[in-house]
Amino acid sequence: DVKVTQSSRYLVKRTGEKVFLECVQDMDHENMFWYRQDPGLGLRLIYFSYDVKMKEKGDIPEGYSVSREKKERFSLILESASTNQTSMYLCASRTVTMAYEQYFGPGTRLTVT
Amino acid sequence: AQKITQTQPGMFVQEKEAVTLDCTYDTSDQSYGLFWYKQPSSGEMIFLIYQGSYDEQNATEGRYSLNFQKARKSANLVISASQLGDSAMYFCAMREGKRNRDDKIIFGKGTRLHILP
Numbered sequence: 001d002v003k004v005t006q007s008s009r010y011l012v013k014r015t016g017e018k019v020f021l022e023c024v025q026d027m028d029h030e031n032m033f034w035y036r037q038d039p040g041l042g043l044r045l046i047y048f049s050y051d052v053k054m055k056e057k058g059d060i061p062e063g064y065s066v067s068r069e070k071k072e073r074f075s076l077i078l079e080s081a082s083t084n085q086t087s088m089y090l091c092a093s094r095t096v097t098m099a100y101e102q103y104f105g106p107g108t109r110l111t112v113t
Numbered sequence: 114a115q116k117i118t119q120t121q122p123g124m125f126v127q128e129k130e131a132v133t134l135d136c137t138y139d140t141s142d143q144s145y146g147l148f149w150y151k152q153p154s155s156g157e158m159i160f161l162i163y164q165g166s167y168d169e170q171n172a173t174e175g176r177y178s179l180n181f182q183k184a185r186k187s188a189n190l191v192i193s194a195s196q197l198g199d200s201a202m203y204f205c206a207m208r209e210g211k212r213n214r215d216d217k218i219i220f221g222k223g224t225r226l227h228i229l230p
Contacts, residue, residue, distance in 0.1 A: 045217060104158035
């Protein structure tokens with residue numbers, strides 16, 4: 001069965017902390033994505049990766065970085081968390097052989113205080 | 114500029130009626146794809162249907178169909194015979210890119226659908 005997992009469902013961090021959000025997929029997918037979801041704004045693409053060590057900026061990369069050292073794992077890093085990064089973060093993965101298949105993780109609700 | 118536009122923030126529909134959720138898109142690529150996802154209150158994202166830009170026929174999956182009008186750049190989702198369980202947030206999304214390998218997928222703001230008993 002297809003599986004995308006995220007390290008935490010809920011996370012509370014303080015302003016200025018470094019935050020790591022981890023995403024792991026077990027489907028050998030080439031592409032992985034990080035989105036944030038905010039009410040009234042839908043899902044906005046932060047970063048995506050189409051191969052190990054490859055990354056591309058999405059629409060809102062400011063304040064974030066990513067790491068993909070292994071194919072199955074894609075990490076989102078908040079170098080210095082701020083209150084405006086309080087949001088739901090969704091990870092997704094996709095294979096390039098089936099254009100329409102994109103699978104999502106359960107999401108991490110991050111609160112920065 | 115917004116690439117995916119969903120003009121209906123919320124909709125209320127009587128159970129058993131058909132529903133059309135609007136989506137328009139903007140791209141200069143010839144090869145692209147359009148998706149619809151459902152997000153119930155549990156928060157999971159559920160893939161519903163996909164339409165490739167070169168697909169000549171409208172995609173259908175059970176009670177879901179995608180009304181693809183390429184010249185108008187619209188990809189409306191039609192749900193036939195709505196059910197209470199269809200109450201959820203619905204997102205339209207587009208895959209754009211030329212090579213599939215490094216295509217990105219972007220989403221609209223969503224439409225919250227309420228099915229009334």
